[in-house]
Amino acid sequence: xxxxxxxxxxxxxxxxxxxxxxxxxxxxxxxxxxxxxxxxxxxxxxxxxxxxxxxxxxxxxxxxxxxxxxxxxxxxxxxxxxxxxxxxxxxxxxxxxxxxxxxxxxxxx
Amino acid sequence: xxxxxxxxxxxxxxxxxxxxxxxxxxxxxxxxxxxxxxxxxxxxxxxxxxxxxxxxxxxxxxxxxxxxxxxxxxxxxxxxxxxxxxxxxxxxxxxxxxxxxxxxxxxxxxxxxxxxxxxxxxxxxxxxxxxxxxxxxxxxxxxxxxxxxxxxxxxxxxxxxxxxxxxxxxxxxxxxxxxxxxxxxxxxxxxxxxxxxxxxxxxxxxxxxxxxxxxxxxxxxxxxxxxxxxxxxxxxxxxxxxxxxxxxxxxxxxxxxxxxxxxxxxxxxxxxxxxxxxxxxxxxxxxxxxxxxxxxxxxxxxxxxxxxxxxxxxxxxxxxxxxxxxxxxxxxxxxxxxxxxxxxxxxxxxxxxxxxxxxxxxxxxxxxxxxxxxxxxxxxxxxxxxxxxxxxxxxxxxxxxxxxxxxxxxxxxxxxxxxxxxxxxxxxxxxxxxxxxxxxxxxxxxxxxxxxxxxxxxxxxxxxxxxxxxxxxxxxxxxxxxxxxxxxxxxxxxxxxxxxxxxxxx
Numbered sequence: 001x002x003x004x005x006x007x008x009x010x011x012x013x014x015x016x017x018x019x020x021x022x023x024x025x026x027x028x029x030x031x032x033x034x035x036x037x038x039x040x041x042x043x044x045x046x047x048x049x050x051x052x053x054x055x056x057x058x059x060x061x062x063x064x065x066x067x068x069x070x071x072x073x074x075x076x077x078x079x080x081x082x083x084x085x086x087x088x089x090x091x092x093x094x095x096x097x098x099x100x101x102x103x104x105x106x107x108x109x
Numbered sequence: 110x111x112x113x114x115x116x117x118x119x120x121x122x123x124x125x126x127x128x129x130x131x132x133x134x135x136x137x138x139x140x141x142x143x144x145x146x147x148x149x150x151x152x153x154x155x156x157x158x159x160x161x162x163x164x165x166x167x168x169x170x171x172x173x174x175x176x177x178x179x180x181x182x183x184x185x186x187x188x189x190x191x192x193x194x195x196x197x198x199x200x201x202x203x204x205x206x207x208x209x210x211x212x213x214x215x216x217x218x219x220x221x222x223x224x225x226x227x228x229x230x231x232x233x234x235x236x237x238x239x240x241x242x243x244x245x246x247x248x249x250x251x252x253x254x255x256x257x258x259x260x261x262x263x264x265x266x267x268x269x270x271x272x273x274x275x276x277x278x279x280x281x282x283x284x285x286x287x288x289x290x291x292x293x294x295x296x297x298x299x300x301x302x303x304x305x306x307x308x309x310x311x312x313x314x315x316x317x318x319x320x321x322x323x324x325x326x327x328x329x330x331x332x333x334x335x336x337x338x339x340x341x342x343x344x345x346x347x348x349x350x351x352x353x354x355x356x357x358x359x360x361x362x363x364x365x366x367x368x369x370x371x372x373x374x375x376x377x378x379x380x381x382x383x384x385x386x387x388x389x390x391x392x393x394x395x396x397x398x399x400x401x402x403x404x405x406x407x408x409x410x411x412x413x414x415x416x417x418x419x420x421x422x423x424x425x426x427x428x429x430x431x432x433x434x435x436x437x438x439x440x441x442x443x444x445x446x447x448x449x450x451x452x453x454x455x456x457x458x459x460x461x462x463x464x465x466x467x468x469x470x471x472x473x474x475x476x477x478x479x480x481x482x483x484x485x486x487x488x489x490x491x492x493x494x495x496x497x498x499x500x501x502x503x504x505x506x507x508x509x510x511x512x513x514x515x516x517x518x519x520x521x522x523x524x525x526x527x528x529x530x531x532x533x534x535x536x537x538x539x540x541x542x543x544x545x546x547x548x549x550x551x552x553x554x555x556x557x558x559x560x561x562x563x564x565x566x567x568x569x570x571x572x573x574x575x576x577x578x579x580x581x582x583x584x585x586x587x588x589x590x591x592x593x594x595x596x597x598x599x600x601x602x603x604x605x606x607x608x609x610x611x612x613x614x615x
Contacts, residue, residue, distance in 0.1 A: 015605040017538035017613060027613045039198045045193050045357075046350055053346035059339040070325030076338055079185040084192050086211060086390040091199055091384045098204070099377065105205065105615035 118443035133285030156387020166456035167249030172513035175424035177401030181337030186352040194360025214364040221534040224542035232471035239464035245515035246453040247505040299448030322399035351577035359520025362528030404431040465506035470491035517576035524579035525552035544594030555582040
């Protein structure tokens, strides 16, 4: 295929952009931050329903045995209220990290 | 249904529309530069309020509470999808799309994929997304007006279309600017204050009804309470996850959400604005389920039993109905009704303007008549707005589902088409126009197949629920784009150099 020649040709400049093989330097660090944030986003959002799907199959037992917080089952509070806070927190941390990364690269120039 | 006009909400609505016009006229003097780009530096909280006001539609104001009223825990899939999507957008695309420097979805697609066919395709998709979104908004307006004037839904709908049009024309004629911060404030107060009063009337903690509705749910008769608290009464884990994922990728692909990233002077402000925006949106979403829960409290207390059909019919105005049922003062019931109408009208004006812009510029000017003059295009845009509104009206007469469900279909389309095109466009230099066109075609088919063929092939709806098709759809489209791009020549070198030097550099 055409792109294999491209990769092997040393005279050609490397213009490859690939999320899974980030370019060294700024992009590699940026992608690392993105991976960490995405992992924290995905495990919390989809981890809970997956956990609930396996553990909670019977309504009466679930509601009798599940831990409670603020007067409601903890999983209910987690999905209805905590996760939005978590999303805000993730965006905050992401911004702090990206701010730090871009300012460190600007200073180097 | 009562057959009398409720005068309080009607006059309040007229008053609010007039005041918002006046505020628009006053803030016009301070607003410089076109495209809503504010020149002076503004605080992050204020950017966030603008993001939230752009976001909050009838689906948030009326729809979520309705879904919670019917389906309990299942409604959290909507709430999390519509907030978590912003994380995806910020993390994966926000900065990069901004550095790319194209303001609308069709502009981005043409610049990145170097193809006018892909551009027109994405413009058509953007128009269809606007259409579906508008249908949901009009359903909200129709239902609120039907309640307000004691007329039937279809009449109320026509009336609603006339009102939005009158407002659009007057506001456009006077060139009134929108004041998003004030708009957000009005909507959130109109939502939360009546909710606090409802909680007080029913004897629950009124300071934070966002917490006390849990208590209210537990106080319901055990059978009802269990149904709403148990996660899988109204939907399987697959349905929940598919819906949540679809709304998330849809949020990250919605054209009118993306363009919000450009209305602020720099990248950093835009990013920090999202943090505040999420908080402001969260305020509404933390509160919305409480309306659904308190509605059940009243139904139980008064011994009223609704048939499933009755509950379904009331769900989309349950916010207003709850206030009316518990006996809130007329003024507060009206405030809720008007908040819903305002949220819908502002969303509709934004979407119709975007849709008409896509028709007049991306399709008419670029495809049909490249010699068209500015004034000629303006006429086309006005005609397009009218045509779109009529089309929306025709579909909205028989709304195919709840407000939140109709809106979700628009998200599924965005998640199946524009999201993959943006994602690969930014993160993979090798993605080319053939891949983009193939991807958008497959995405469109995946979105509409379960809707059009669902009756013939029932399994299609199980795997691809119309509201939630992107969990399967988005990965399939991404795969299609990768395969087709690999089999066809790479995009031109100048494009790839632009990606390396501009989009992926600090």
